[in-house]
Amino acid sequence: MEKKLQTFSDLDWYGSRARAFFENGYGVSVVAREALGNILLRTSPLGSPLADIYADAKDTYELVILKGTEEEAKIIYDTPINETEGDILILDEEGVSEIMKRVQALPIEEI
Numbered sequence: 870m871e872k873k874l875q876t877f878s879d880l881d882w883y884g885s886r887a888r889a890f891f892e893n894g895y896g897v898s899v900v901a902r903e904a905l906g907n908i909l910l911r912t913s914p915l916g917s918p919l920a921d922i923y924a925d926a927k928d929t930y931e932l933v934i935l936k937g938t939e940e941e942a943k944i945i946y947d948t949p950i951n952e953t954e955g956d957i958l959i960l961d962e963e964g965v966s967e968i969m970k971r972v973q974a975l976p977i978e979e980i
Contacts, residue, residue: 874973876966888935888942889969894978896935896942897969902959903927930965932958934972948975 877899880887885904890896934950935942946956950971958968 874970876969877962878966880965888939890935890937890939890942891973892977893973893975894936895945895948895972895975896937897965897972898933898935898942898944899965900931902929902931928961930960930962932960932965932968934968936978948972950975 875889875891880889880899885901887899888896889899933944933956934946934948936945937943945951950968954968958964960968
C-alpha cells in the first residue's frame with residue numbers, strides 16, 4: 870500500500886504558523902500571510918510599501934523548505950523545488966499541498 874503524503878489539511882497550526890517534517894529529512898514552514906500583514910500594519914509607518922504587499926493576503930501562505938528535525942531545522946535554498954519555484958513561496962492551500970508533496974518526494978538526506 871502506498872503511503873499517504875501529508876497535505877495542507879495535515880498541518881498542525883500554532884497561531885498563524887505551522888511546520889511539518891518528513892521521513893526524508895526535509896520539512897516545510899508555513900505562515901499565514903494575513904498574520905504577517907497585520908504585524909506590518911501595526912509596526913510600519915502609514916503608507917509603507919511592505920504593508921501594501923500584504924493588503925490582499927487573505928487565504929494565502931508563505932512557505933519555505935526546511936532541512937532537519939522538529940528540534941533543529943534550517944531553511945534551505947538548494948533543492949530542485951527552489952530552483953524552479955523560488956525560495957519563499959506564496960501559495961494558496963492547494964499550492965501548499967502540492968509543494969508539500971514535492972518536498973516529501975525529494976531523495977532522503979542525511980541530517
